[in-house]
Amino acid sequence: MSRPKNQNYKGHGLSKGKEREQRASIRFKTTLINTLMDVLRHRPGWVEVKDEGEWDFYWCDVSWLRENFDHTYMDEHVRISHFRNHYELTRKNYMVKNLKRFRKQLEREAGKLEAAKCDFFPKTFEMPCEYHLFVEEFRKNPGITWIMKPVARSQGKGIFLFRRLKDIMDWRKGTAGKKLTSLEAPPARSAVNPSGSHDARSSDDQKDEIPVENYVAQRYIENPYLIGGRKFDLRVYVLVMSYLPLRAWLYRDGFARFSNTRFTLSSIDDQYVHLTNVAVQKTSPDYHAKKGCKWMLQRFRQYLASKHGPEAVETLFSDMDNIFVRSLQSVQKVIISDKHCFELYGYDILIDQNLKPWLLEVNASPSLTASSQEDYELKICLLEDTLHVVDMEARLTGREKRVGGFDLMWNDGPVSREEGAPDLSGMGNFVTNTHLGCVNDRNNQLRQLFHSLQSQKKASS
Secondary structure, three states, X not given: OOOOOOOOOEEEOOOOOOXXXXXXXXXXXXXXXXXXXXXXXXXXXXXXXXXXXXXXXXXXXXXXXXXXXXXXXXXOOOEEOOOOOOHHHHOHHHHHHHHXXXXXXXXXXXXXHHHXXXXXXXXXXXXXXXXXXXXXXXXXXXXXXXXXXXXXOOOOOOOEEEOOHHHHHHHHHHHOOOOOXXXXXXXXXXXXXXXXXXXXXXXXXXXXXXXXXXXXXXXXXXXXXXXXXXXXXXXXXEEEEEEOOEEEEEEEEEEEXXXXXXXXXXXXXXXXXXXXXXXXXXXOOOOOOOOOOEEEHHHHHHHHHHHHOHHHHHHHHHHHHHHHXXXXXXXXXXXXXXXXXXXXXXEEEEEEOOOOEEEEEEEOOOOOOOOXXXXXXXXXHHHHHHHHHHOOOOOOOOOOOEEOOEEEEEEOOEOEOOOOOOOOOOOOOOOEOXXXXXXXXXXXXXXXXXXXXXXXXXXXX
């Protein structure tokens, strides 16, 4: 491929031969100083490059993506950690817009029953452009609680709850009269500040600053499932390797993030009651740094099974699988699916008292900074397994349904736990290949996997 005549042109992965097997080492680059750096530096055969050095693998932040993607030629094997317009799923207002559009499409093409499978996000309005629609809805249900969230901030910043219209008048005076920027228009490649991003300064989804503060007003889930009287949400990891066709992996581990204070609706101004973000909770006066506010998903799943029985838990986790797949399908046709890109998403899910899961948001770069030793170990394993699936070393065959803690959930269609081609006609015996919150014997699985791959390689040579 000839190089474009562009003064800003940068080429990566060019000094090695195109055959992936010929690369003696993998040159990596990242701006993140956290668990990710530990994993990359300890990976056999991987070498760190800095500044303008050529690289094969770049865990980049979105500011780099926005400024450099269109001016960078990447050889076949090169990989970067974001899709070009990932904000279609990770910016709160775009996510809801895409889900609403997808739901209407399903209703037209497959009927109301199928469309109802998308009813997993609370009623949401984009502000200020849908302010009048919001007011109409608000007046239909007086007295219920709503939550306001900035579309492009994280860690609980700028969020507040309200029950009266006059409670948001100060906010409205500050923003509704301003001329809307291109953030309300279809996002321009070079102009939009995407959400869900993180950079070297951030521990969790640092969003870029935006010129006008746009919000979403969302119906607050007033009946969250409580454990020990406290509210929590779940952080679940989904790795997307391609959108066309859609190829997505679900990680077995994750965690429940608890609020530090017992839940009550009598006080809607206390962030320690209503916001489960670790960044918020660790500022609480009675926060225990060693204890933290997290449960591993295995513990959470066992707790629910003991309270409600395994069948109810299977239904809940199956409903969550539906959320992951439908949300990815909702942006499948709008995300620019480049073969060099992959994305590790952090899904935030809230469970209500009826054991119904709700999608709160999707983060394009979930926090890779550990809040405890257990958290550190989870993230080390998560990142190691992400690199195994990305497979810079070209060891996998492409037919694997499990790699470490990752299970292949969707591969241009649902993936069955059973071997062989499943009969999808009646979906009667079909069990999806997901094991969220189940045992993660990743070390044993990886040993067996790579031993098997080595044996196959020897046999064929």
